[in-house]
Amino acid sequence: MANSNTSLWRGQERSSWIRLRTLILLRWVAIIGQITAITVAQQTYHVQLELALCFLAIGVSVMGNLTAILLFPENKRLSEFENFLMVLFDLLQLSFLLYLTGGLNNPFALLxxxxxxxxxxxxxxxxxxxxxxxxxxxxxxxxQFHLPLRTDLGFVLDMPDILLFGNWAAMVIAIVFLGAYSHRVSSEVQSMSEALSATHMALAREQKLTDLGGVVAAAAHELGTPLATIKLASSELIEELDDRPDLKEDAALIREQADRCRDILRDMGRAGKDDLHLRQAPLSSVIHEAAEPHINRGKNVHFDEGPVGDGDVQQPSILRKPEIIHGLRNLIQNAVDFALGNVWVEAEWTSDRITICIIDDGRGFPAHMFGRIGDPFVRRRRSESDRRARPEYEGMGLGLFIAKTLLERSGAELKFANGTDPYQSLTHHPDRRGAIVQVVWPRNLVDAQHGDSPVPSGANQPFQI
Structure with missing residues (x-):
């Protein structure tokens, strides 16, 4: 999945974003510029040119544009091969014009x-x-090969050899540097755009799941009284219908189905409620909610929570933001994927900050990747042992990027280290020697009671559907 998505944004599919109309318009601009340059050179500066061949080259471009306009719709988007042919044609046409007008002695060779x-x-x-x-x-x-530029008096306009060589060297360097620079920047922009799109999709999905859980939980709350009434009435009917076994069986079925409805609603409502009180939760509850999907995946997940220092600072109740839950869930998933057998989730708090450390006992982050941790679509060659340990992992770094982006959006600062690093200060447990991710929030940004965005008190608001 990750590999196929990457190919969509890098290269072959990316070229299909360009409309034929755009390249046709650019070619018309080039044609007008070429005609203007030839006319000014010949009429104003009296440069002797092979006008017939020059206008033949320009005419081929004109015919190409007219053919494209007649044969294809305006909104046609070029394939990789079609785009390649268009660009190659323009390059060859421009080179032929330069051959007719002095080669690299012509200042327009820069084009x-x-x-x-x-x-x-x-x-x-x-x-x-x-x-x-x-x-x-x-x-x-x-x-080396070109027709000379001649004035009306017969003088040849040639550069000295040293300047001609310098012009050639500058052209080659410009082609290599600008080509590499443009390709690199374009690839970075597209990969970041795709990664941000995936981040927004992940956040929207988490928000929808939270909202859906709230709707179901509210429905369970509202239906609780009617279901209890049905159960009570059916129980009384069962007692009074001893002489009517057929009706007694129907009453028992009603009670059984009422119990079933209650159980279904209870199970569906576990995700949360659209309740003012449930827009917040103790820090430990949020952490356990984020880790829940990865608890039973064959690794031991240990939780360690408490205040920092000797002070008795009460555990904070934090905002249950979807980005916090999804971001922590991705980090815990990453730790479980790479752990040998144990993952530790440490939560600490003081009066002004909240810190969560997620540590595994795996091999840690590769040393050469530290500068790129959190970048989207990070690739590295996987060894055979990597494939056996985590066959489903594509190594694109998108999940870590999503987690980092979502948590930073909530105001957190992330740090990455390895437990084997003797200079790291994120944890002091010698047995926790795998990858370490530390997430730190200023407490006022996520505290649901005393922070900058406290959860309001009062009656719950009805759902807006």
Whole structure:
């Protein structure tokens, strides 16, 4: 799943975002610019040009645009191969014009960088490398082979060899640097966009689950009295219908189904209620709720909660925000996935901050990945032991990115370390030597009673459907 999503955003599918109409418009701009440059050079500066061949090259571009307009709808989006052919055609057409007008002696040779930059921004690495290699080859050929620029007096406009070489070197460097820069930045933007989209989807899903649990719990509360009445009435009927076994059986069935409805509503309502009191929960309850899906996955999850220092600071009641629950759940899932047998969830609090540490007894974070922890789509080559230990893990880092983004949105600061690091200060237990993730909130940001956003008191509000 992760691999397929990545391919959607990087390269082949990304190129299909470009409309044919956009490239046609850009080509019209280039055609107008080429005609203007040739006209000014010939009429104003009296440069002798092969006008017939120049206008033939421009005419081919015009015909290509007109053909595309007639054959394809305006909203057509180009495939990877079609985009590649369009960019390659523009590169070859521009190179032919430069061949006719002095090669690298022509200052407009700088425009050869344009098709490479476009390719790097919207196409795959393979297509970009091909376009860049073609551009470098054409630049090298144009430095040696071209028709000279001549004035009306017959003088040839040529650069000194050292300047021509410098111009060639600058062109090659620009093609390589701008191509690599554009491709890298574009890939980063797209991967971040996809990761943020996944984050919003995860948060929306958690919010919907919370709201759904609230609706069900409220329904269970409201239906509790009618169901109790039905059960009481059916019990009385059972006692009074001893002489009517057929009706007594029906009354027993009614009581049984009333009990069943009560059990179903109770089970469905465990996720929470849309109740002012349940918009908050003790810190330990929120942690246990986040860890619940991963308790019975074959690893031992240990909880350790208490105030810091000698002070008797009461356990805080914090906001039950979906982003907090989902973020902690992702971190605990990550720890359970990589733990050998044990995961520790430590919660500490003071009067001004709340700290949660999630530690496992696995191998910890790879040392070379510390600078990129929390980035979306982090890849690294997996060993055979990694695949056996966690075959479903794709190593994309998206889950950790979602957790980090959601928790930081709630005001938390995250730190990452390994228990084997002698200089880490996140935990002081020598037996907890795996990966460590520390989440720290200023208490006023999540305290549901005395913080910046306390849960209001009063009557519960009705559901808005």
């Amino acid at each position: 050869l960088v344009g098709p490479v930059t476009i390719s790097a921004s919207v196409m795959s690495t393979r297509s970009t490398l091909i376009v860049g290699a073609v551009a470098i080859v054409l630049t090298t050929l144009l430095a």
